[in-house]
Amino acid sequence: MSDSQREVDPWRFTGSFLEKILSRGIPEQANHPPIPWTPATKPLAESKVSLLSTSGLSMKGDVPFDMEYERQHPTRGDSSWRRLRSDATGAGIEANHLHIDTGYVERDLNVSLPVDRLRELVDEGKVGASAESHYSIMGFQGSDSSTLVEKSAPEIAEAMLSEEVDLALLTPV
Amino acid sequence: MGLVAREIEARGIPTVTLNMLWPLQRAIGMPRVAAIEHPFGRPFGDVGDRETQGSVLRAALSLFESAQEPGTVEHLPFVWHEDPKQTKWHPAEPSPIIALMNKRRDAKA
Numbered sequence: 001m002s003d004s005q006r007e008v009d010p011w012r013f014t015g016s017f018l019e020k021i022l023s024r025g026i027p028e029q030a031n032h033p034p035i036p037w038t039p040a041t042k043p044l045a046e047s048k049v050s051l052l053s054t055s056g057l058s059m060k061g062d063v064p065f066d067m068e069y070e071r072q073h074p075t076r077g078d079s080s081w082r083r084l085r086s087d088a089t090g091a092g093i094e095a096n097h098l099h100i101d102t103g104y105v106e107r108d109l110n111v112s113l114p115v116d117r118l119r120e121l122v123d124e125g126k127v128g129a130s131a132e133s134h135y136s137i138m139g140f141q142g143s144d145s146s147t148l149v150e151k152s153a154p155e156i157a158e159a160m161l162s163e164e165v166d167l168a169l170l171t172p173v
Numbered sequence: 174m175g176l177v178a179r180e181i182e183a184r185g186i187p188t189v190t191l192n193m194l195w196p197l198q199r200a201i202g203m204p205r206v207a208a209i210e211h212p213f214g215r216p217f218g219d220v221g222d223r224e225t226q227g228s229v230l231r232a233a234l235s236l237f238e239s240a241q242e243p244g245t246v247e248h249l250p251f252v253w254h255e256d257p258k259q260t261k262w263h264p265a266e267p268s269p270i271i272a273l274m275n276k277r278r279d280a281k282a
């Protein structure tokens with residue numbers, strides 16, 4: 001098998017304890033509701049792209065994600081969302097997420113939210129445009145993701161639609 | 174994250190979800206998944222590694238043009254430059270849920 005066909009090992013960096021915990025929620029066979037589908041109708045080179053990170057990013061000066069809430073309620077996480085300006089740099093952003101070392105993204109935003117790399121693709125003509133706004137949520141929701149899914153996600157979609165975003169790339173923590 | 178992708182897709186914006194834990198696809202059903210074997214905290218590449226960051230971004234975005242059906246999972250070919258044992262991604266102190274689980278485990282022992 002060539003490298004390009006190799007299957008990604010999801011547990012390469014998790015350690016066995018985390019693998020055991022996370023595996024509990026994964027069925028052997030697909031078991032989910034029908035998958036929503038919106039075809040991408042325009043070429044990438046004509047499309048406006050917005051990024052949505054789950055790394056708990058907020059603009060400095062904005063209200064940060066609430067880590068104290070999670071410290072008090074370990075099985076819950078902040079379910080709100082933040083708008084990030086697409087010209088933001090690491091120095092203008094803070095990251096709040098209790099499950100990773102946030103030092104990397106604070107040194108170089110592009111490790112998790114590749115705003116500069118996206119701008120370069122726009123300059124090269126490979127992507128039509130970067131949206132005026134990118135977005136962040138805080139990915140850890142513990143036992144209840146209902147507010148994130150039923151309130152924050154529709155609000156983010158609405159914000160993207162108001163900026164005529166064509167494509168949304170969701171980026172993990 | 175995958176549930177959020179579904180909501181956005183359902184409201185008319187195509188999504189690609191970059192994901193290390195791609196088997197979650199079986200539980201969630203994301204429209205398009207780009208699976209990546211990078212550590213948590215640095216999914217696009219290491220600090221200052223513009224080339225990898227740009228390549229991962231291009232590969233993820235290419236799914237918008239290549240994926241033809243809901244639930245497509247593409248395994249990206251990137252190999253992290255450090256051995257897992259040398260790769261630091263954990264927070265300085267355990268997350269509250271892990272601390273709670275450790276406490277419960279110690280109480281049982």
